[in-house]
Amino acid sequence: MNKAGERLFNGLVKENPTFVLMLGMCPTLAVTTSAMNGLGMGLTTMVVLALSNLIISLLRNIIPNRVRIPAFIVIIASFVTAVQLLLEAFIPALNKSLGVYIPLIVVNCIILGRAESYAYSNPVIPSLFDGIGMGLGFTFALTCIGAVRELLGAGELFGLELMPDSFVPIRIFGQAPGAFFVLAALVALQNYIKNVRKKAGKSYEKIGSGCSEDCMNCSEKGCTKRFYDENGAQKATNTDKEDR
Numbered sequence: 184m185n186k187a188g189e190r191l192f193n194g195l196v197k198e199n200p201t202f203v204l205m206l207g208m209c210p211t212l213a214v215t216t217s218a219m220n221g222l223g224m225g226l227t228t229m230v231v232l233a234l235s236n237l238i239i240s241l242l243r244n245i246i247p248n249r250v251r252i253p254a255f256i257v258i259i260a261s262f263v264t265a266v267q268l269l270l271e272a273f274i275p276a277l278n279k280s281l282g283v284y285i286p287l288i289v290v291n292c293i294i295l296g297r298a299e300s301y302a303y304s305n306p307v308i309p310s311l312f313d314g315i316g317m318g319l320g321f322t323f324a325l326t327c328i329g330a331v332r333e334l335l336g337a338g339e340l341f342g343l344e345l346m347p348d349s350f351v352p353i354r355i356f357g358q359a360p361g362a363f364f365v366l367a368a369l370v371a372l373q374n375y376i377k378n379v380r381k382k383a384g385k386s387y388e389k390i391g392s393g394c395s396e397d398c399m400n401c402s403e404k405g406c407t408k409r410f411y412d413e414n415g416a417q418k419a420t421n422t423d424k425e426d427r
Contacts, residue, residue, distance in 0.1 A: 186308070186309045186312070187308060187309065187312040188312075190309055190312040190313040190315075190316045191312055191315060191316035191319065192316065193313070193316055194313065194315070194316025194317035194318070194319060194320040194321075195316055195319055195320045195323065196320075198317070198320070199320040199321075199323070199324060199373075200293045200317055200320055200321050200324070201320070201321060201324030201325070201328075201366075202320075202324055202369060202370055202373045203373070205370075206292050206293045206296065207228075207291050207292060207293045207321060209284070209287070210224055210228075210284045210287070210288075210291070210325070211324065211325060211328065211362075211366065212359070212362040212363065212366065213284060213362075214280075214281055214284050214325070214329075215325050215328040215329035215332055215362060215365075216329065216332060216333070216336075216357055217329050217332070217333040217337075217339075217341075217342075218326055218329040218330040218333050218340055218341050219277070219280075219329070219341055219342065220277075220280055220281065220325075220329055221322075221325035221326040221327075221328060221329030221330070222322060222325070222326045222329070223274075223277045223280070223281060224281055224284065224325055225318070225319075225321050225322025225323070225324070225325040225326060226318075226322055227266055227270065227281070227285060227288065228288055228291065228293070228294070228318055228321055228322070229314070229315065229317075229318020229319060229321065229322055230262070230266055230318070231259060231262045231263055231266055231288055231294060232293065232294050232297060232314040232315075232317055232318045232321075233311055233314035233315045233318055234262050234314070235255070235258050235259045235262055235294060235298060235302070235314070236297055236298065236301070236302040236310040236311055236313055236314035237302075237307060237310060237311045237314065238258050239254075239255060239258060239298050239302040239303055239310070240302045240303070240305060240306065240307045240310035240311070241307055242254075242258075243302070243303050243304070246303075251299075251303060252295075252299075255295060255298045255299070255303075256289065256290075256295075258298075259288075259289050259294055259295070259298070260289045263285065263286060263288045263289050266285070266288075267285045267286065270285065293317060293321060297313060297314060297317055301313050302314070324369075327369060328362065328365050328366060328369060331356070331365045331368075331369070332356045332357060332361050332362065332365050333357075334346070335352070335353050335356040335361075336352055336353060336354060336355070336356035336357035336358075336361060337352050337357060338350050338352050
């Protein structure tokens with residue numbers, strides 16, 4: 184599998200930000216009252232994630248190591264502002280429905296996490312596809328959660344009536360507790376499928392955050408892969424370059 188395809192597959196399956204890494208829980212639980220809201224929030228986040236990864240990777244040799252987090256936030260905030268203005272201009276209903284959770288994309292741990300763990304240390308094209316893959320994984324998860332909640336809570340899917348007239352909507356799925364129930368059920372389903380594949384010799388437990396190591400079970404407090412080469416010699420950082 185080529186590098187771009189690997190990053191897409193990683194975000195969708197191996198390191199799905201919602202079902203595997205359990206990141207970005209605030210928008211996941213808050214906005215997924217319908218499939219359309221989940222899809223809109225996911226795609227909005229994907230655009231910001233892909234573009235911020237692209238720019239951060241382009242500037243990785245320019246951004247000083249000691250101010251990288253503020254620099255990441257400025258880049259991400261710029262794209263969030265642009266996306267919010269576009270939504271307000273062209274899709275006002277979705278913008279109103281998502282509300283404050285669009286500006287809060289700036290501090291979404293998925294975006295900051297990928298900027299820090301991948302985009303800041305890798306070339307432009309893989310970083311772009313890493314953002315797209317993570318964004319697609321986030322979109323898929325939010326759309327699934329929103330679809331189940333909308334179907335059980337209102338008898339609809341994307342606003343279309345699907346259930347028979349005899350169906351009585353389970354209102355709790357349209358409320359906050361329903362989000363937890365659906366998330367737990369989908370994570371359990373994902374874990375069941377993972378265990379079945381593991382027994383078949385096709386395990387996806389090895390997490391590939393750019394270093395192809397098992398990061399979930401890593402005992403190191405700081406990832407040495409980023410700062411040391413294979414021979415144990417320390418790599419030159421942006422701070423070292425400035426000091427010289």
